[in-house]
Amino acid sequence: MSKQEIIICNNLKDDLERVISSHKFDKLFILTDNHTYRYCLPVIKDIPAVENATHITIGVEDVNKTLETLAYVWLKLSNGEATRHSLMINLGGGMVTDLGGFAAATFKRGISFINIPTTLLSMVDAAVGGKTGINFNGLKNEIGAFAPASEVIIDSEFLKTSDYENIISGYAEMLKHGLISTFDNWKELVNFNFNNEIDYKLLQSLIGKSVCIKENVVEQDPFEKNIRKSLNLGHTIGHAFESFALKNENPVLHGYAVAWGLVCELYLSHVISGFPKEILRSTVSFIKEHYGKLAFSCKDYDTLYDFMTHDKKNESSASINFTLLSDIGNIKINQIVSKDDIFESLDFYSETMG
Numbered sequence: 328m329s330k331q332e333i334i335i336c337n338n339l340k341d342d343l344e345r346v347i348s349s350h351k352f353d354k355l356f357i358l359t360d361n362h363t364y365r366y367c368l369p370v371i372k373d374i375p376a377v378e379n380a381t382h383i384t385i386g387v388e389d390v391n392k393t394l395e396t397l398a399y400v401w402l403k404l405s406n407g408e409a410t411r412h413s414l415m416i417n418l419g420g421g422m423v424t425d426l427g428g429f430a431a432a433t434f435k436r437g438i439s440f441i442n443i444p445t446t447l448l449s450m451v452d453a454a455v456g457g458k459t460g461i462n463f464n465g466l467k468n469e470i471g472a473f474a475p476a477s478e479v480i481i482d483s484e485f486l487k488t489s490d491y492e493n494i495i496s497g498y499a500e501m502l503k504h505g506l507i508s509t510f511d512n513w514k515e516l517v518n519f520n521f522n523n524e525i526d527y528k529l530l531q532s533l534i535g536k537s538v539c540i541k542e543n544v545v546e547q548d549p550f551e552k553n554i555r556k557s558l559n560l561g562h563t564i565g566h567a568f569e570s571f572a573l574k575n576e577n578p579v580l581h582g583y584a585v586a587w588g589l590v591c592e593l594y595l596s597h598v599i600s601g602f603p604k605e606i607l608r609s610t611v612s613f614i615k616e617h618y619g620k621l622a623f624s625c626k627d628y629d630t631l632y633d634f635m636t637h638d639k640k641n642e643s644s645a646s647i648n649f650t651l652l653s654d655i656g657n658i659k660i661n662q663i664v665s666k667d668d669i670f671e672s673l674d675f676y677s678e679t680m681g
């Protein structure tokens with residue numbers, strides 16, 4: 328997979344203008360959702376290439392990450408006479424960068440695209456690392472491709488208008504990156520103060536570190552054959568929580584589910600791989616304070632377990648594949664965990680998050 332350039336920018340207009348002029352293209356397309364069309368596009372609309380671009384706008388939120396929306400984007404590209412030498416900019420959160428990236432990767436067997444993530448979750452995760460796709464048949468990201476953006480331009484200014492829930496949701500992926508990297512990084516993350524006004528300068532520097540951690544992992548293993556599985560920490564049980572909440576018509580933001588998944592998976596890391604108790608305790612207390620709790624009872628354990636068995640990270644439906652840690656940065660991939668241990672981790676969740 329080709330390497331993508333990650334730009335942590337200070338001036339989006341200047342950086343984007345430079346990046347656009349480094350591309351040779353015939354037509355420029357800009358994909359936004361209804362929200363980013365209104366609130367983010369104005370920041371870049373004075374750039375001459377952007378003024379002349381064809382705009383494609385799709386519905387906001389994950390429910391729109393469908394084959395129908397994808398077909399709509401292909402249609403707009405086709406009707407707009409895009410060629411293999413056209414360029415697309417995806418301006419939005421994870422839905423836009425995932426779906427837009429997949430649309431670009433598949434249109435005429437692939438056109439170049441630039442990601443400009445506008446939510447914290449997409450800055451530190453979705454827009455970086457080349458995973459693209461759509462939901463299908465009720466399953467998240469069921470259809471997709473590895474296709475890196477040529478550039479990812481990260482402007483933390485967008486976060487100043489983001490709501491707290493979306494910031495804290497993205498922050499869960501940063502916490503995960505801290506846990507798979509170094510003690511110092513993890514410490515900085517759990518000490519970040521969300522109780523007063525957010526220190527955006529500090530947040531931007533933490534975003535830079537977080538993206539570096541992900542980039543480094545992706546560079547070593549772009550197609551998730553081994554070490555990229557470390558990025559799945561918290562996600563096996565997290566995805567089950569997310570699907571469970573959705574099934575109960577009470578959807579939760581992805582990062583909340585990941586944070587709750589981290590509680591269970593760090594517990595499993597402690598029991599199975601000796602992950603330090605103190606670090607488990609501090610991380611759980613940070614998550615409890617900032618993410619609240621998903622309501623479920625032991626009657627729901629089988630449903631949650633069922634969701635875990637359907638996780639696409641499993642190598643067979645008979646076993647559930649986990650990434651665990653024996654310490655911060657000490658990663659154990661491909662861990663098969665018993666049903667009893669998983670249920671015990673759900674007990675731990677219920678007792679500690681109480």
Ligand code: GLY
Nearest residue numbers: 452456458555558
């Ligand atoms: N979101 C995990 C990954 O990019 O591999």
